[in-house]
Amino acid sequence: MRDTTIKSEATALNSLLEKVHQDGGYDFREYKRGTIVRRLERRLHATGAKTYLNYIQFLDAHPEEYQNLANDLTIRVSGFFRNPYTFQQVTKLVLPELVSSKRDKKERELRFWSTACARGEEPYSLAIMLAEFLGSQLRDFDISIYATDISRQALEEARAGVYSPKDIEGIPSTILKNYFTLYDKGYALKTDISQMVSFSYFDLTSTTQPPFVDMDCIFCRNILIYLQVQLQEKVLKMLYDSLATPSYLILGEAETPTSNLNEKLESLDNKARIYKKM
Ligand SMILES: C[S@@+](CC[C@H](N)C(=O)[O-])C[C@H]1O[C@@H](n2cnc3c(N)ncnc32)[C@H](O)[C@@H]1O
Structure with a gap:
């Protein structure tokens, strides 16, 4: 029964x-x-x-x-600089190598993709991280941060780029002062940060064809955990195809590459979940 x-x-x-x-x-x-x-x-x-x-x-x-x-x-929990250790290690292990190889090749483009961007906290954190790392050399590069999600409501809020006091809790005061402006409605990203990010609708599970190619660094955090393993494999293969050679893939704290990619990615930091495509 x-x-x-x-x-x-x-x-x-x-x-x-x-x-x-x-x-x-x-x-x-x-x-x-x-x-x-x-x-x-x-x-x-x-x-x-x-x-x-x-x-x-x-x-x-x-x-x-x-x-x-x-x-x-769609579980849209996120936060600025979520898992700070990851951002710290990206700044240490990824950015110096990436930027110096671009300089050696005389290339100006830096291409990032935040694949499940929720309300924009992650891609804006990437933009701030790049601004902090590059300082006055920011202008030497053409930076594109693509940010995608399936939640149209989250994308709308992300494009507005205005956050409540609760949303910005934990952001160091110097970062807040340098990259946000306080309005009646909340804290808004300054335009030199917001203009690095472009938001669009994309369902990660919908296709094996990546919407962007030659990506230098992809953040795919806290979305794979919600998918069954076969679907995780499909998504990760598509992201792998989207990545340039060499390039970097960042997963969430509780996420690891599926077995189809084990051999193809080198782990740079097991805790920060930073992987390199060689
Ligand atoms: C928990 S949030 C993660 C946000 C951010 N990456 C982070 O780590 O803080 C998960 C996000 O994945 C989005 N999402 C769920 N299924 C998706 C899919 N098939 N394609 C793209 N985004 C998806 C949800 O709308 C939500 O914004």
Whole structure:
């Protein structure tokens, strides 16, 4: 009896995720089920649906619910200089080597990609990190920081680039003073920082073709943990193809390359999750 209930719940969940993909345009089919189920329970509760089948009917009657669902299923927790050790080690292990090899090759372009950028904290932290590292030599380089996400709401807030006192907690006061301006609405990034970053919608799981090529450094942090292993492999292969040779890949604290890339990436710092494509 219990087995039958579990099986029919799993079938209903599969149907729901298929529907969200087909009709809502969001593909959560290969995300880890535990997180998806916990988050879905919130939507069921909020809409008064008792079962997944009830919720499917609710989606048919209220298509605007797809957006609420996507907002709940995308976990947008982030922060400026999240995991400070990683930023410290990128400044120490990646930037000196990258910048000196660009100088040797007489190349001006520095290309970064923040692949799940949430509300912009990560790509803006990268821009500040580069400004701090390069100082007056910042102008010697053409810096592009591409920042992508599937949450349209997060992207909108990221483009606005205005943060509350809570959002900027923990940012050292000199960084705050040099790179932010305080307005009525909150702390806004100064334009020399914000203009380095361009935001766009991109679903990391949607294709094997990278949207950007010749990237010098990719940040893919705190998104792989939500994906099943096969999907992690697909995403990481696509990112590998997007990277220049040589170049750097930075993962989240609890993330590691999947086995398909083990041989192809050299670990520069196991704790900071910094990898080099040779
Ligand atoms: C926990 S946040 C991580 C933000 C930032 N990278 C960090 O480490 O602080 C995860 C982000 O991944 C985004 N996301 C989830 N699935 C995605 C996908 N398939 N493609 C791109 N972004 C995705 C979510 O919208 C969310 O903003």
